[in-house]
Amino acid sequence: MNTATASEIERLGIPAAALPHHVAIIMDGNGRWAASRNLDRSEGHKAGARRTPPIVESASRLGIEAMTLYSFSTENWARAEAEVGVLMNLYTEYLVSQRPLLTDNNVRFRHLGQRDGLPARVLDELDRNVELTADNTGLTLHLALNYGSRAEITAAVRSIAADAASGELTTAEVDEALISSRLGTAGSPDPDLLIRTSGEMRISNYLLWQISYAELYVTDTYWPDFTPEHFHEALRDFAGRQRRFGREQSE
Ligand code: IPE
Ligand code: IPE
Ligand code: MG
Numbered sequence: 001m002n003t004a005t006a007s008e009i010e011r012l013g014i015p016a017a018a019l020p021h022h023v024a025i026i027m028d029g030n031g032r033w034a035a036s037r038n039l040d041r042s043e044g045h046k047a048g049a050r051r052t053p054p055i056v057e058s059a060s061r062l063g064i065e066a067m068t069l070y071s072f073s074t075e076n077w078a079r080a081e082a083e084v085g086v087l088m089n090l091y092t093e094y095l096v097s098q099r100p101l102l103t104d105n106n107v108r109f110r111h112l113g114q115r116d117g118l119p120a121r122v123l124d125e126l127d128r129n130v131e132l133t134a135d136n137t138g139l140t141l142h143l144a145l146n147y148g149s150r151a152e153i154t155a156a157v158r159s160i161a162a163d164a165a166s167g168e169l170t171t172a173e174v175d176e177a178l179i180s181s182r183l184g185t186a187g188s189p190d191p192d193l194l195i196r197t198s199g200e201m202r203i204s205n206y207l208l209w210q211i212s213y214a215e216l217y218v219t220d221t222y223w224p225d226f227t228p229e230h231f232h233e234a235l236r237d238f239a240g241r242q243r244r245f246g247r248e249q250s251e
C-alpha cells in the first residue's frame with residue numbers, strides 16, 4: 001500500500017482490511033432531486049454527473065480494487081426521447097472531461113453493457129477511455145452504460161453454448177467460475193458492497209449474478225447530493241457488518 005492510500009485510510013478511521021474490494025453503485029434520484037427544486041430533469045442529470053468524479057477519486061485513493069457505476073440501464077431507453085438525448089450528450093461530454101481524472105489516478109476504465117443502441121459519439125469516447133487507460137493498474141472502473149444484467153447473463157450463456165456446440169467445452173467444464181469469466185465484470189472480484197441512492201429498495205436488473213453476497217446499503221440521499229462524506233459513511237457501515245456467507249452467527 002502506498003503512503004497516500006495509507007493516510008487516506010487512516011483519515012477514514014477504518015482498517016484497510018475492512019474496506020470492500022468492489023463497490024457497485026446505483027446512482028439514482030436525479031429526477032427527484034430536480035423536481036424538489038422545481039428544475040427540469042435534465043438539470044438533475046447534470047448535477048448528478050458532477051458527483052461522480054469525487055467518488056471515483058475517493059475510491060481510488062483508498063486503494064479499492066473495483067467500482068461499478070450504473071449510469072444507464074437497457075430499460076432507460078423507455079424514457080422520453082428528449083431525456084435520453086440529454087443523457088447521451090452528457091455521457092459524451094463527461095467521458096471526455098473525466099479523462100485527466102482517470103489518467104492522474106491510474107484508473108483502468110472499462111465499459112459494461114451492450115454497444116448496440118449507443119450513439120457512435122458515445123462509443124467513440126468509451127473506446128478512447130478504455131484504450132487510454134488499458135495499462136493502468138489502480139482502480140478498475142466499470143461504467144455500466146446501456147447495461148442490463150439479464151442481457152449480460154444471456155450473452156454469457158450463449159457464448160458458452162456456442163463453445164459447447166463446437167466441442168471447445170464439455171458440459172462438465174461449465175461451472176461458476178466459467179460463467180463469471182464470460183460476464184463484463186470478468187477479472188474483478190464480485191461486488192461486496194452495493195450502494196443505492198434515493199431510497200428505492202430494488203435492484204433494477206443490476207449485476208444479478210455478481211451481487212449474490214454483496215452487502216446492501218440504501219440511502220435516501222439523492223445522487224446529486226451524494227458526496228465523498230456519504231460514500232465514507234457507507235464504507236463505515238460496511239466495515240461494521242458481520243458477513244456470514246451462510247455460516248452460523250459468531251459471538
Ligand atoms: C438516475 O436518476 C439516472 C438514470 C436512471 C439515468 P433518475 O433519472 O432515475 O432519477 P429519479 O429516479 O427519477 O429520481
Ligand atoms: C436504475 O435506476 C438505473 C440507473 C441508476 C442508471 P432507474 O431509475 O432506472 O430504476 P427504476 O426504474 O426506479 O427501477
Ligand atoms: Mg430512478
